[in-house]
Amino acid sequence: MNNTVEVKEIDLEQERKEILKRYRKLLNIARPYLQDDDAKLIKKAFMLSAEAHKEMRRKSGEPYIYHPIAVAQICVEEIGLGATSIMCALLHDVVEDTEIELTEIEAIFGKNVAKIIDGLTKITGVFEYGSSQQAENFRKMLLTLSEDIRVILIKLADRLHNMRTLGSMPRDKQLKISSETFYLYAPLAHRLGLHAIKSELEDLCLKYTEPEAYKDIAKKLKETKTSRESFIQNFIRPIEKDLNLMGYKHIIKGRPKSIYSIYHKLKKNNTPFEExxxxxxxxxxxxVPTEQEKSACWAVYSMVTDHYKPNPERLKDWISNPKSNGYESLHTTVMSSGRRGRWVEVQVRTTRMDEIAEKGFAAHWKYKGNDTRTNKAFESWLSQIREALDTSDKTQSAVDLVDDIRSSLYNDEIFVYTPKGKLIVLKDGATALDFAFEIHSEVGARCIGAKVNNKLVPLSHKLKTGDIIECMTSAKQKPSEDWLAFVATTKAKARIKDYIKEANKQHVIMGRDMIEHRLKVLGINxxxxxxxxxxxxxxxxxxxNDLFYRFGKAYISLDEIKKWKSDREAHERKQATKTIQEPLTNTKNIVKELKKLHGDVKNSDAILIGEDMDRVDYTLAxxxxxxAGDTVFxxxxxxxxxxxxxTSCPNATELLSRHGDRVIKALWTSQIKMSFVAHLIIRGTDRMGLMNDVTRVISQELKVNIQNLSIGVKEGIFEGKIALMVQDTQHLETLVQSLEQVDGVIQIERGE
Incomplete structure (x- = not known):
């Protein structure tokens, strides 16, 4: 059999011309941002990158240099960064992927560029099993971020281009990269005020993790485009007319929400697209001029609400209190007029505010002389990251650190005050104790309670915008582990962990000694x-440390170690019967053994669910x-x-993004018939005999075995949870279609 693959002939001269064309386009876009010798340095960076990557190609077959040029173009065109960032974007992969050393970069381009490139270069080497390479790399980036924000901005541009070109990657890589993007990079783009990039990243993540849902929403948006545009034109007509009468220079944009935000609403509210x-x-x-911005926005808000009735609960004033990423805008939701009223969100802002909203931190910095308030709020968030990094040491895993920082990325903010009227910005969900730590670490550590609007409240009291808080302290108070259960801010968590760590050192030492002694008794030296x-x-x-501490505090009995040893031995005996006997702690070894097992066939590196049952140690989560039929990994x-x-598992995003190096391909095989437990949630209007009809369809008509059934009825609405045995997704779909025909059933969804 002939295994040779016909290679498409590459026109190198044509490629060279295309590379130069893309480079010249980048220079044209960057020209307004360049000064002095910037163009010469950018050319040097381009030539070095082109030479270093000349033998490399992307998965799509294109020359690799297309990628750094595209990243540099995103930096300047979509984020608004300058010459240093363009150079770094062009060079961002040379240290990681080629023979060029960081010292060479520093010698040619200086310390500043070298430091940013270092922050963008992944860590290599062997990682402790159970740790996460992605999290370690993210920790490294954050360390540089606290000194130079451009590291993250360039990384976001890099990630955006990778997501735009993800179609050429294999399915398992698409899942890993999309999940990591959704888990870390989209929240970062949100926190840095890059709204357009954040929305596109979320849409692209959905495109690869839930392709059917993405296609369905995109199709419906396309089908309703004409009627939507007509509706928006009618809606804005009276607003346009009044704006002209008021004499304001303006632009009005009407657009649908992003595909991801629509998907999120569908899932959250359990409503169909049409509703x-x-x-x-x-x-x-x-x-308008800067000094007129606030009054002009409120005048337009007033005019809009003269035409359309507003929802008072949906007014958001981010002009008086900008978000800490610099975002400023007035938002209201109004009911349209006409035969069928619809809620429409109206955002009122100025040209300056719009540029900050779309391009985030980089644009905000351009206007920084106008408003120090948002500078302070942003610096406050950056200082929280610095503190979390400073207080994290070798005993805190990178995964925990990333989780702590990630929790500060997506949250809405509240604006609260000290008794002297000083504004403090905290994340939504923050408590009186978070406020105390924000004032000062010692105030937090000694806090016993607080007065909120002159009313005594406990430490766990959740704050809301407008609250005035006064902290009460005692020299006898000490931080407690219980505090970690209700504080919300990264700063409070980091400080409490610091205090607890110091207090718990003795328990950690004692716990380790106790474990070592018991292991020796059991024959493990x-x-x-x-x-x-x-x-x-x-x-x-x-x-x-957590393990040793729990034994040292006697939260776990030493007798449990004997049970662990016996379970481990049982697992090893079971493992010995499997074809793959490599320890299941090395993904590369497993993939290598799978290829041996399956031979030279397509997807030989995947677990074949069903066929490999007796040879590979796997179970269904x-x-x-x-x-069978679900997309899995x-x-x-x-x-x-x-x-x-x-891939739609509630834990998938976290597993794929934190531990992508421990993910392997898995495919269903049609050769062996298997039965699986599927969970359905059925909702509808209650009536006599409804559940009998549901169970009759399942058991008698479709001959499906019901494993478990529970029903609840409240105010005429019933919800039934059913566990049943099915063969595959097609079988389940047939069952759902039959149940949808039962009178009274309104909605059926798959549970976990």
Missing amino acids: IYDLFAVRVILD TLTLEITNQLRAYFNAKDS KCCNPI GFVTINEGIKIHR
Whole structure:
């Protein structure tokens, strides 16, 4: 059999011309941002990058240099960065992917460029099993971010171009990169005020993680485009007329919400596409002098609400209190007139505010002389990141650090005050204790309660915008582990952990000694890193210190170690019967063994669910109960072999983004018939005999075995949860279609 693949002939001269064309286009876009010798330095960076990457190609087959040029173009065109960032974008992969050293970059382009490139270069080497390479790289980027924000801005441009060209990557890489993007980079874009980039990243993530949902919403938006445009034109006509009478220079934009935001609403509210009311957003952008911005925006708001009735609960004033990423705008939701009223979100802002809203931090910095208030708020967030990085040490895993910082990215903000009237910006959900730590670490550590608007409240009291808070302290007070359960800010969590860590050192030392002694009694002479990791996983400890501490405090009995040893031996005996006997802690080894097992066939590096049952140690994950036909992936756990998860599993985004290096391909095989547990949630209007009809359709007509059934009825609406045995997704779809015909059934969705 001939295995040679016909290689398409590459026209190198044509490619060279295309590379130069793209480079010249980049220079033309960048020209307004360049000064002095910037163009010469950019040319040097381009020539160095082109030479370093000349033998490299992307998965699509294109020359690799297309990617750095595109990243540089995003930096200047979509974020508004200058010459240094363009150079760094052109060079961002040379240290990581080629022979060029960071010292060479520094010698040619200086320390500043070298430092940014270093922040963009992934960490290499062997990682402790159970840690996350992605999280370690993210920690490294954050360390540089606290000194130079451009590291993250260039990384976002890099990620955006990777997402735009993700179609040429294999499916497992699409899932890993999309999940990581959704988990870390879209929230970062949001926090840095890059609204357009954040929305596009979310849409592209959805396109690859939930392709059917994405296509369905995109199709419906396309089908309704004409009627939507007609509706928006009618809606803005009276606004346009009054704006002209008021003499304001303006632009009005009408647009649908992003595909992801529509998907999120569909999922959150359990409503069909046709019933989403605030599908439309109209933006009024005024071109007025800075000193007139506030009064002009409120005048336009007043005029809009003269024409359309507003929803008073949906007025958001981010002009008086801008978000800490610099975002300023007035938002209101109004009911349109006509035969069928619809909710429409109206945003009123100025040209300056719009540029900040779209291009975020970079644009905000351009206007920084106009308003120090947002500078302070942004600096406050950056200082929280610095503190979290400073207080994290080798005992805190990068995963925990990333989780702490990620929690500060997507939250809305509240604006509260000290008794002297000083404004403090906190994340939504912050408590009186968060406020105390924001004032000063010692105030937080000694806080025993607070007065909110002159009323005594406990430390866990959640604050809301407008509250005036006064902290009460006592020299006898000490931070407690319980505090971590209700504080919300990164700063408070970091400080509490610091205090607790200091207090708990003795328990950690004692716990380690106790474990080592018990292991020796059981015939294990050394507490190795591998055994520590196995114990961590077995007892569900966050890290080794958490494990030792829990034994030192007697939260876990030493007798449990004997049980761990016996379970480990049982697992090893089971493992010995499998064809793949490599320890299931090395993904590369597993993939290598799978290829040996399957031979030279397509997808030989994938687990074939059904066929490989007796040869590979895998199980179906209980958190999402995959069934044949679902899009799935394999995840290598520390102690429990390989788990098969649905790509739509509630835990998928976290697993794929944190531990992408432990993900392997998994495919269903049609050769073996299997039965799976599927969970359905059925909702509808209650009537006599409804549940009998539902169970008759399942058991008698379709001959499906019901494993479990629970029903609840409230005010005439019923909800039934059913676990049943099905063969695959097609079988389940047939069942759902039959149940939808039962009188009274309104909605059926798949549960976890």
